[in-house]
Amino acid sequence: MAAEKPAFAVDAIEADGVKLPLGGEATGPIELRSNTRSLDITFAPVRGASAAPLRFRYQLDGYDREWRDPIGVMRFAVRFNDAADNTISGEEFDAYGESAGWTGTPETALFKQRLETLEVPQGATRLQVWLSSAGPQQTMGVYALDGLEVVLVSSDPALGERSVEMIPPTGSLMDKSAGTPTGWARHGTSLGIAQIRPQAGRSPLIIMRDDRADAFGGWLTKGLKDLPLVDKSKIRLKWREAYSIGWGGSARVSYPYLPAGEYRLRIQELTVEGVAQGKESVMRLVVVPPFYQTRGFWVCIAGLSATVLGLLVRQSTRRRMQRRLDVLESERAVDRERSRIARDLHDNLGADLTHLALLSDLAQADAGDALKVKHHFDQIFDLAQSLTRQVDEMVWAVNPANDSLKGFVPFLSNYAQNYLLAAGIPCRLDLPAVLPEVPLSSTQRHHLFLTVKEALHNIVKHAHATEAWLVVCLEGGQLTIRVQDNGCGISGQSCAGDGTGNMQQRISSIGGTLERNSAAGKGTAIALLLPLVPAD
Numbered sequence: 030m031a032a033e034k035p036a037f038a039v040d041a042i043e044a045d046g047v048k049l050p051l052g053g054e055a056t057g058p059i060e061l062r063s064n065t066r067s068l069d070i071t072f073a074p075v076r077g078a079s080a081a082p083l084r085f086r087y088q089l090d091g092y093d094r095e096w097r098d099p100i101g102v103m104r105f106a107v108r109f110n111d112a113a114d115n116t117i118s119g120e121e122f123d124a125y126g127e128s129a130g131w132t133g134t135p136e137t138a139l140f141k142q143r144l145e146t147l148e149v150p151q152g153a154t155r156l157q158v159w160l161s162s163a164g165p166q167q168t169m170g171v172y173a174l175d176g177l178e179v180v181l182v183s184s185d186p187a188l189g190e191r192s193v194e195m196i197p198p199t200g201s202l203m204d205k206s207a208g209t210p211t212g213w214a215r216h217g218t219s220l221g222i223a224q225i226r227p228q229a230g231r232s233p234l235i236i237m238r239d240d241r242a243d244a245f246g247g248w249l250t251k252g253l254k255d256l257p258l259v260d261k262s263k264i265r266l267k268w269r270e271a272y273s274i275g276w277g278g279s280a281r282v283s284y285p286y287l288p289a290g291e292y293r294l295r296i297q298e299l300t301v302e303g304v305a306q307g308k309e310s311v312m313r314l315v316v317v318p319p320f321y322q323t324r325g326f327w328v329c330i331a332g333l334s335a336t337v338l339g340l341l342v343r344q345s346t347r348r349r350m351q352r353r354l355d356v357l358e359s360e361r362a363v364d365r366e367r368s369r370i371a372r373d374l375h376d377n378l379g380a381d382l383t384h385l386a387l388l389s390d391l392a393q394a395d396a397g398d399a400l401k402v403k404h405h406f407d408q409i410f411d412l413a414q415s416l417t418r419q420v421d422e423m424v425w426a427v428n429p430a431n432d433s434l435k436g437f438v439p440f441l442s443n444y445a446q447n448y449l450l451a452a453g454i455p456c457r458l459d460l461p462a463v464l465p466e467v468p469l470s471s472t473q474r475h476h477l478f479l480t481v482k483e484a485l486h487n488i489v490k491h492a493h494a495t496e497a498w499l500v501v502c503l504e505g506g507q508l509t510i511r512v513q514d515n516g517c518g519i520s521g522q523s524c525a526g527d528g529t530g531n532m533q534q535r536i537s538s539i540g541g542t543l544e545r546n547s548a549a550g551k552g553t554a555i556a557l558l559l560p561l562v563p564a565d
Contacts, residue, residue, distance in 0.1 A: 035310050036298050037085040040073035040279070051312070058313035063289050065316070072099075072296065073279040083240065084169050084275040084299040089284060089314075091292040099276035100125050102164025103172045103237055107266065109153035109258070118150050123164070124172055127273045133304045135173035135226055135234055140269035148263050156256040156264065158195060161247035162222055162239040167278030169242060171302050173226070173271045174235040179256060180265040193256060196232040203227060206236075214251045222246025240301040242277035273303030289318030434467040434508070434561075437474050438501055441510075444478075445485055445499045452489040454514075459500040467503065467561050476535040477510065477557060480543070483528045484512040484555045492516025492553060508561050513554040518547045 042049045044065045051059070061068065072087065086096045108119040122145065130139025156179065162168055177195040195212075202208035206224040209215070210233065215223040219239075223246050226234040237247055258264075296310040320326055389409065395401035431437065442458050449456040469477075481499075488494050494516030502509050529545065532555070536543045541559035 034075055035296070035307065036075060036083070037072055037296055038075050038310055039070060039294065039296070039312055041069075041071040043069040043071075058291070058315045061287065061314060061316045063316055063319045063322070066286060068284040068287055068314075069281060070284075070294070071279065071281045083301050084277050084303065086275065086297050086299060087282070088295045088297075089292050090295055091290060092284065092287065096297065097282075098126065099280035099282070100165075101168030101170060101274050101276045103162045103168065103170065103239070103272065103274050104160070104164065105172075105174065105268070105270070106159040106161065107147065107264075108157045108159060109150050110155045110157055110255070111152050112154045114155075117153050120145070120147055124270065124272050125164075125274050127303055128271050131271055131273050131303065133273075133300075133302050135171060135236060135271060138173065138271040140173070140175055140271045143266070143268050143270060145266045146263060147266070149258050149261050153258050156258055158250045159216075159247065160223075160235065160237055160249070161217070161245065162237045163217065163245035163247070165276075166245070167242040167276055167280075168245075168274060169239050169277035169301055170274035171239075171272060172237040172274065175269040175271075176232075176267070177235070178267040180267070181256065181258070181261050182263045182265065184260050184262040188260075194232070195250065196235060198232045203233060208233065210235075212250055212252055213248055215246065216249050217244070217246030219244035219246045223248045238301065240277075275299065275303060277301075287316050289316045289322055291315050431474065432469055432471055434469055434503070435464045437469050437477070438464055441478060441481060442499060442501070445481065445497075445512075448482075448485050449489070449497055454488065454494055455496050457496065457498045459498065459502075461501065461503060465503065467508075469561070473539045473559065476539050477559070480532045480535050480557060481510060481512055483532050487528065487553075488512070488514045488516065492518075494552065503561070506561055508557075508559045510557040511554060513552065515552045518549050518551045518553050 039051060042051065042059060044061050045067055046069075049059055049061075070087075072085065084098075086098045088096045102123050102125045104121050104123055106119055106121040109117045111117055122143070128138070128141055130141070132138045158177070160172070160174065162170075162172070174196075179193045179195055181191045181193065183189060183191075197211045200208055200210040200213070203210070203225070204227050206226065207221075208225045208227070210225065213235070217223070219241055222237055222239045222241070222244070224236040224238055226236055228234060235248055239245065256264075292314045294312040294314060297305050298307040300306055392402050392406060392409070431440070438460060442460060446456045446458070485497075488497050492514045494514035496515050498511070498513045500509075500511040500513070529543075533543045536557055536559070539559065541557060544556040544558070545553065546556075547553040
């Protein structure tokens with residue numbers, strides 16, 4: 030008895046546009062050069078096959094992790110029509126591949142819920158629903174629709190909403206697959222593609238079963254099921270769907286720059302429902318590796334590398350020791366320079382001090398006007414406070430004596446409480462009872478402080494908070510600083526103008542990470558995480 034011919038097979042294989050002779054399991058593998066830019070494979074139905082071709086899938090074993098299907102498409106669509114039944118606009122929702130939980134039949138498959146909201150365009154008076162298998166012509170498969178509901182939202186809020194079930198349990202021949210629900214009609218070049226599946230005590234499933242690569246079909250609503258849209262602002266579509274959609278004709282696929290190795294090209298025939306049938310077709314391919322990927326080449330490289338490594342170890346060790354000495358010397362130089370900068374900062378505030386002197390002169394000149402004198406003294410007081418804070422912050426930032434966790438945490442907590450207290454927001458502190466001897470460089474302190482300062486500024490300016498928290502903890506060699514509020518929060522993960530990008534850049538520059546968690550009405554939490562090097 031002659032073996033059955035497969036329904037699908039490889040029709041051609043091209044490497045960079047050049048056709049290769051076809052082989053098989055018996056004739057040996059097809060060989061490809063390692064620098065092949067593109068491997069193009071053409072699949073086609075086999076003439077004289079014993080069974081009519083339906084669908085197929087393929088897998089390049091050794092490259093593809095799973096079976097692949099040429100992409101066929103079926104569509105669920107809605108159309109907004111005017112009073113003359115002309116289409117104003119519409120929306121299409123494509124289905125392709127196989128839905129999760131597909132079992133091979135619509136009756137037993139798991140359906141997934143879909144929800145879409147659409148604005149009603151101006152001039153639209155009626156809504157029409159379309160189902161069509163008219164994606165690419167050679168699309169084949171099954172699409173099942175269940176529980177279609179349209180919620181009509183009125184332009185007048187006082188009128189509320191109205192829900193309409195679109196698939197009625199009544200119609201002609203409703204106990205057969207050829208039945209037609211009331212208000213629905215078939216369309217396409219093959220009306221048999223549109224079917225129903227009766228369900229006991231429920232509305233039927235609406236089905237598209239396309240088993241012809243040269244035809245298409247589907248369903249549409251007519252008459253009573255074309256929903257009126259007068260005075261409607263938008264609609265909400267709810268439906269459940271399950272499907273298995275693939276390809277039933279010739280197809281061409283490409284694999285760019287295949288790595289060297291052995292592969293098996295597998296072809297599996299499928300029923301229209303996507304169930305495997307028949308024997309797999311297999312073709313072997315080999316991508317020949319270049320000489321520099323062979324075992325002998327790498328053995329030579331390993332021997333040469335060992336020799337060179339031995340020569341480099343001594344030199345590398347000497348250089349590492351010298352670099353360490355250079356680093357120590359650089360750190361001492363930096364400490365001296367920072368101390369000098371700390372002294373100079375006190376002497377370079379001339380502009381603000383001049384402003385302070387000018388305000389004093391104005392107060393003397395206006396001595397006869399009590400209101401003006403009070404205003405000048407208020408300005409002098411505010412400027413003096415600002416100068417004091419600036420000097421304290423700058424001196425603290427560059428002073429090497431503060432290059433530790435013990436020098437950083439008290440300053441940060443004191444600043445946070447004073448800053449938030451001035452804005453009328455209580456600040457609760459959660460700090461370690463004992464701070465370990467952990468070094469913290471001036472650069473790390475500088476960026477951590479400015480990031481926390483920006484977070485506090487956001488609380489005062491944007492959060493509308495009544496309470497805030499500053500939490501500092503050190504665990505597993507990682508410093509964590511969290512600034513949290515009970516304010517209005519934000520709905521997204523980013524917000525223009527809140528300085529998050531600048532904050533993230535600062536923390537990244539010192540090897541740390543920034544995390545933000547926020548939700549509308551639930552406040553915002555900013556966490557700074559920085560790995561620390563313990564003291565020797």
